[in-house]
Amino acid sequence: MGRTNALLSEITLHSPLSLYEAIRLHSVSKKMSGTIYFIRNGTVVDCKKLPKLISFLMTTSETDQIKLIVDYEKEPKWLPIIRQILAHQPSQSFRKVPLHPMKKVKI
DSSP, X not given: OOOOEXXXXXXEOSSOXXXXXXXXXXXXXXXXXXXXXXXXTTEEEETTXXXXXXHHHHTOOTTOEEEXXXXXXXXXXXXXXXXXXXXXXXXXXXXXXXXOXXXXXXX
C-alpha cells in the first residue's frame, strides 16, 4: 500500500454551496483514490456520504470556519476540480443543457 498524504486548508464559504456543487464534490470524492473531509465545530463529514454532506452544507453559515482535509495516495489530479467547486466556478467539463418541455404521453 502506498504512502498517504494529506492537504489541510481552512475555508470560509462566502455563499452556500448549491446542491449541484455538493453532488459534484461527492462525485469527485467517489472517483479519487483518497477521501475529502469537512470539519466544523468538531463535526467531521466524509464527502463520500452524500446525505451527511448535504446536511452539513445546509447547516453551514457564511461565517463558519470550515477545515477541508484531502487525504490522498498519489498526486491529487482532483485538487483543481475541488478548488473550482469550492470557488463556485462553473467547470469546463460540465455544460448546461437547455431543458425542453416534455411532450404529453398517455400512460
